Amino acid sequence: MIVTCVYVHVKPDDITRFIDATAANHLESLKEPGNLRFDLIQQADDPTQFMIYEAYESETIAADHRTTAHYLKWRDIVQDYMAQPRHGVKYKIIEPNDSSKW
Amino acid sequence: MIVTCVYVHVKPDDITRFIDATAANHLESLKEPGNLRFDLIQQADDPTQFMIYEAYESETIAADHRTTAHYLKWRDIVQDYMAQPRHGVKYKIIEPNDSSKW
Numbered sequence: 001m002i003v004t005c006v007y008v009h010v011k012p013d014d015i016t017r018f019i020d021a022t023a024a025n026h027l028e029s030l031k032e033p034g035n036l037r038f039d040l041i042q043q044a045d046d047p048t049q050f051m052i053y054e055a056y057e058s059e060t061i062a063a064d065h066r067t068t069a070h071y072l073k074w075r076d077i078v079q080d081y082m083a084q085p086r087h088g089v090k091y092k093i094i095e096p097n098d099s100s101k102w
Numbered sequence: 103m104i105v106t107c108v109y110v111h112v113k114p115d116d117i118t119r120f121i122d123a124t125a126a127n128h129l130e131s132l133k134e135p136g137n138l139r140f141d142l143i144q145q146a147d148d149p150t151q152f153m154i155y156e157a158y159e160s161e162t163i164a165a166d167h168r169t170t171a172h173y174l175k176w177r178d179i180v181q182d183y184m185a186q187p188r189h190g191v192k193y194k195i196i197e198p199n200d201s202s203k204w
Binding site: 002003005019022023026038039040041042043044045050051053089090091092093094095096 | 121
């Protein structure tokens with residue numbers, strides 16, 4: 001089981017549009033087989049900084065996410081909303097160590 | 103609802119001890135009223151880098167966590183395992199926007 005933390009710096013004028021597009025991606029991503037979580041969080045002291053917390057049962061399944069129609073649509077929509085390129089950090093899940101607890 | 107991402111750089115020789123202490127804290131933290139998640143993840147390309155993903159129903163409830171016996175025990179145990187002081191970043195939860203979905 002893995003998590004990718006995707007850090008996104010959004011242009012101030014595009015915050016609402018970014019949230020709308022990512023909320024739609026969140027809802028579709030939760031339907032993917034092997035998806036464990038897809039949270040969207042906004043930094044408390046800087047509303048232009050977001051993190052997407054994507055948990056999947058495996059690296060292969062996480063890679064499949066990037067071939068879905070909803071991901072590709074999100075990627076194209078939000079491209080212009082980003083103040084700089086997003087970056088992801090990959091993690092191995094230690095706890096909860098049972099996928100049924102996710 | 104809020105998330106605190108706690109970033110911890112652990113000394114290489116203390117990784118197993120850090121995981122054991124934090125897994126115990128994880129199990130107890132899940133029992134706290136208002137706790138939504140308490141995940142422990144380890145960076146894929148650097149096993150000395152960890153993140154604890156702590157989600158609570160409110161800032162007040164998250165602050166209560168830091169008064170619990172299990173938190174105080176964890177804080178004291180892991181102090182010597184850290185290569186440098188840990189740091190936390192606070193986030194507002196955007197999605198899932200309903201606490202029943204956490």
